[in-house]
Amino acid sequence: MLRKFGYSWLLLKRSLWLILPIAGIGMAESRLGTQRCNDLVITIEGDSGARFLNQMDVRMLLTENGGDPLLGNRLKDVALNDLENRIRRNKLIKKCQVYRDLRGNIVVEVEQERPLARWIGTSRNGETQSTAGHYINDEGVFFPLSESYSARTLLVSGSFFNDSKKMQTTEGLSTRELLQFLNTDPFWKAQVAQVDADKEGEIHLLTVLGDQRIEFGTAEDYQSKFKKLRVFYDKVLSQDWSRFKRISVKFQDQIVCE
Known part of the structure; x- marks a missing residue:
């Protein structure tokens, strides 16, 4: 008899462990x-x-x-997915999550886009035509300029950077990796003012010191090209920054200067 009573009590305790959380959830849902x-x-x-x-x-x-306005609305009548879609329509926003908390608040978590570079239109002589353009993120996706804020980021120009399809190709991936390198390497971040790429992906770098135009070729094998350039800067250009106006590293194992 005692064994039967003990078994029943054990079963009751286990049932309570299941019933109480479910009841709590139900009360919370009812409150919300x-x-x-x-x-x-x-x-x-x-x-x-x-x-x-x-x-x-x-x-x-x-x-x-x-x-x-949403304030004062019953939370159960608020369509959270619709709110997320409203916010995601803005191209300056990369991700968005909307949910409600136990305090009766609607919580909005937004992640804004991060620019890898900014494309600017230029004339044939390289002068900037206007302030219009677009940003490019690290996935090669374009997003618009902001009316209230201008990010300090690497400037790019040329038809290659104005073609969203090319930014998704293998050449586009290599070019984006090159831009990421320029954004993170302290020396080249300070030295390169602008990156220009034509429709074939042939890159020219415009520098700050010396005002040189560097013929870089495509972004393929960009790391070894920058290593060659760094050696050339340290051993040659550091003695006279204005010595050359055009430098080419597009050909393998050589540097051509004028």
């Missing part, structure tokens, strides 16, 4: 179903040096420029 939106909590992640959007910008996207 009647709870109204208290606030919009917005966080923006991304490069701390680039602020294409602020919290007010995101709030205006979220509420359709104030047409759908």
Whole structure:
């Protein structure tokens, strides 16, 4: 009899371990179903040096420029997927997640785009034609300029960087890796002012010191080309930065200067 009672008590305890969490979840869901939106909590992640959007910008996207204020609405009536789609329509935003918390807030987490480079239009003599253009991210995707913020990033020009399809090719991948190298290497980040690439992917580098134009060739094997250039800079150009105006490393195992 005692064994039977002990078994029943054990079964009851195990049942309670299952029933209580389910009941708690049900109570929480019931509370959320009647709870109204208290606030919009917005966080923006991304490069701390680039602020294409602020919290007010995101709030205006979220509420359709104030047409759908959300505050005071019942949380169960708020379509979170629709809110995410509203925000994702802005091309300056890379990722977005919208959810509700237990305090009755609608929480919005936004990751803004990070520019790898900025494309600018140029004339035949290399002068910038206008301030129009677009940014390119590390995946080769274009996104528009911001009306409120201009990111300090590497400038690129030429038809290759204005063709989104070419940025997704093998040549485009190598070129993006070259741009990433220029953004992270301290010496070349300070020395290269602009990268120009024609429709075939032939690259020219415009420098800061010496005002040289470097014929780089394609981005293929870019690391060895930069190693050759660095040796040339250290041993030759460091003695006289204005000695040459044109430098070519497009041919294997040689540097041609004028």
